[in-house]
């Protein structure tokens with residue numbers, strides 16, 4: 586990807602209200618399907634990384650005029666691996682840099698890594714919600730995904746979160762090698778039995794492009810991961826079976842009282858992820874840490890995913906940390922906003938879209954979506970377009986119609 590250094594930002598007259606994402610890259614082991622910026626928990630860079638992260642938090646807070654952190658999401662990696670004193674240091678950095686009164690604060694956890702001392706530290710930081718990467722309740726499924734936790738670890742982790750008053754979100758993966766329809770129905774039933782507030786269900790997606798974060802891990806590196814992915818892809822259910830799994834999730838979770846509010850996300854009433862809604866509504870957020878993305882002042886940018894590069898750049902303090910995606914390689918702001926809006930059950934309201942991006946952009950989006958009339962992928966209510974259940978399955982086909990070069994630029 587073509588990259589350029591982001592322009593330095595002038596301090597803003599009015600401190601903004603932001604969603605804040607903090608990336609903790611460390612994991613006990615590497616799951617071979619994962620493309621997030623991760624590194625071994627024992628990395629000799631761990632202390633330097635956390636110091637660099639605190640420095641970046643300070644720097645961004647000052648550059649943005651000490652904005653209000655409306656939501657916080659601490660993701661990874663496995664943030665639940667942090668020691669209580671490391672969590673306390675992160676909390677102090679966030680409170681100094683931001684007006685820190687989040688309406689929602691989430692930490693991601695691996696089910697095997699939670700203990701009371703750590704949970705108490707996260708509570709001191711102000712966490713309101715725990716996002717548990719359960720992925721499957723089948724021993725076969727967890728082995729197929731290369732996970733290190735056991736299915737039996739999930740219920741105690743949910744119980745521990747509930748005992749300190751946290752909302753609980755559970756992540757599941759479907760379409761893993763060898764997964765049957767019965768396996769998936771059993772996974773959904775096991776997750777529902779734990780009475781979560783929120784569920785995310787993602788199909789297993791196996792990228793075949795080498796990732797920048799691969800450099801963080803010792804051992805066989807990319808060739809080993811690539812071989813694992815090739816074998817996993819060959820043993821995974823076909824597209825029709827994966828589509829059936831998705832439809833089964835829609836059926837079971839609807840019956841259980843969940844609202845399907847985003848392509849891969851379901852929530853009980855008033856339990857949608859406010860932080861992730863800020864992404865899908867194309868609002869402003871700052872991402873802190875290796876590989877973290879930001880959307881500020883209408884510009885997307887990201888930090889380097891390789892730990893050594895991230896740490897070295899923060900330590901140099903040369904103000905050139907963020908990489909802005911090259912304009913030629915990425916969608917423009919209006920296209921991103923349209924695609925993100927369609928992911929949500931709220932849909933794309935073209936009159937509001939025109940207010941924000943102009944009549945030409947709205948006309949372009951309308952043309953692209955109207956070209957799908959008769960396909961059953963889009964449902965219109967006045968000037969608002971929403972994906973149908975079939976449209977959610979084939980969302981990429983819909984999103985392609987919104988790209989500037991499909992029907993002529995807006």
Ligand code: SF4
Pocket residue numbers: 611612613614615616619620621623661662663695718
């Ligand atoms: S624990 Fe999560 S973040 Fe870490 S390697 Fe596995 S899937 Fe990726």
